[in-house]
């Protein structure tokens with residue numbers, strides 16, 4: 479990546495590559511307009527390229543003068559653009575060959591291909607958005623549910639940034655007071671007594687610390703709203719796990735056969751219950767004496783059970799319980815779980831009592847047939863009320879930090895705690911000041927102030943090309 483301010487002009491396809499109504503090739507940097515001029519013939523012969531207007535014309539191959547595609551082009555002159563640089567967008571027809579051809583024509587003008595997230599990284603470097611807003615852009619793109627979208631939207635609008643900036647200003651004020659105490663210790667003692675200390679100590683311990691902690695705690699409490707609920711379907715072979723996956727997501731996602739051991743690997747899909755995303759994992763049936771491939775699958779199943787927010791353990795009630803069920807039970811009971819007594823439509827060999835007697839740790843069991851749509855509807859309702867209610871109730875007012883932000887908040891909280899303790903013990907103010915500074919620096923990484931290169935690399939590597 480070249481130095482700031484950037485001298486290189488970058489380009490990328492900003493839309494999914496494939497057949498679609500329109501595709502966009504985006505160019506940003508000092509040579510954006512010059513490179514466009516070489517490959518664009520406006521329909522009307524106006525030489526001046528008005529900024530923030532759409533221009534209709536043709537993309538032409540300058541070496542052959544062949545017209546390739548009729549396009550609409552926009553030019554956004556610096557600094558009034560997304561990146562803060564000169565930006566050109568070519569709105570062409572979308573298809574593999576045409577997008578590839580236009581992109582290569584742009585590259586041939588001395589423009590280089592953008593790295594993932596590089597447009598947004600430039601926007602960040604030019605002060606168009608801060609780091610938490612840049613992260614919000616990715617999270618907005620990744621959102622699959624109303625809830626995720628709402629959180630990303632709040633972050634993009636700068637809600638987190640405002641909170642962090644307000645805390646930062648207060649910490650800067652505290653640092654200034656501490657400096658003053660250090661420079662004029664006699665004034666502090668004579669005129670203010672220890673009240674100066676008290677004010678600082680109260681501000682740190684009673685106001686800032688609880689606020690920072692509260693925001694950090696939302697990550698653990700409401701992570702499901704941000705990341706979705708990880709739901710794992712587990713059970714012996716042939717109990718109906720894959721049938722349940724298909725029923726929940728409403729399409730034929732996994733292969734279903736009467737042969738036990740059909741699913742060998744983890745199959746993942748998502749569905750949404752009342753605005754909350756549920757990531758559902760169908761797994762290989764657990765049984766002893768399986769072949770090598772199947773055993774690997776079983777190992778994966780047990781691992782995913784450990785990581786699940788909720789495990790649905792399916793039991794086939796038309797067959798007796800066995801030692802394979804005991805093995806599954808041992809893993810499932812330690813996790814939040816729901817037992818499904820499946821195949822209720824068949825003659826029943828075991829009942830609810832058999833399960834509760836054999837596995838005292840089981841908390842909740844529902845009897846149903848995965849083949850009946852009404853039963854699936856009922857199951858969605860059970861998942862919602864039993865496992866998502868808390869999340870939904872507390873959803874509306876609160877912003878929820880992501881993992882990176884939570885770590886920064888934790889770091890700030892620890893430093894604030896140490897600072898408050900030092901000042902209460904009457905320790906050296908230099909030490910207090912150092913902790914306050916540590917807290918401030920941790921908070922600053924959230925919005926990207928003084929963010930080191932590798933942090934930026936990490937954040938922007940999550941972006942797609944063309945963003």
Ligand SMILES: Nc1nc2c(c(=O)[nH]1)N(C=O)[C@@H](CNc1ccc(C(=O)N[C@@H](CCC(=O)O)C(=O)O)cc1)CN2
Pocket residue numbers: 554557558559560562567606
């Ligand atoms: N065609 C297109 N659609 C798009 C984008 C884009 O880059 N191109 N966006 C890309 O993500 C999003 C819109 N976000 C944008 C945010 C800021 C600016 C922008 O030009 N900001 C200038 C102010 C412009 C003005 O003065 O009116 C600025 O911040 O200085 C443009 C798009 C979604 N849709």
Ligand SMILES: Nc1nc2c(ncn2[C@@H]2O[C@H](COP(=O)(O)OP(=O)(O)OP(=O)(O)O)[C@@H](O)[C@H]2O)c(=O)[nH]1
Pocket residue numbers: 713714715716717718719720721722733734735736737738739740741742761762763764820821822823824846847848849
């Ligand atoms: N009668 C009846 N058959 C069911 C029910 N649920 C699933 N089945 C049948 O049971 C068989 C096995 O279903 P799958 O969904 O493939 O079972 P699985 O648990 O994914 O099996 P493995 O992938 O082998 O672990 C299929 O023939 C399904 O049609 C049910 O509620 N009632």
Ligand SMILES: [Mg+2]
Pocket residue numbers: 719720721732733740741760761763
């Ligand atoms: Mg299966």
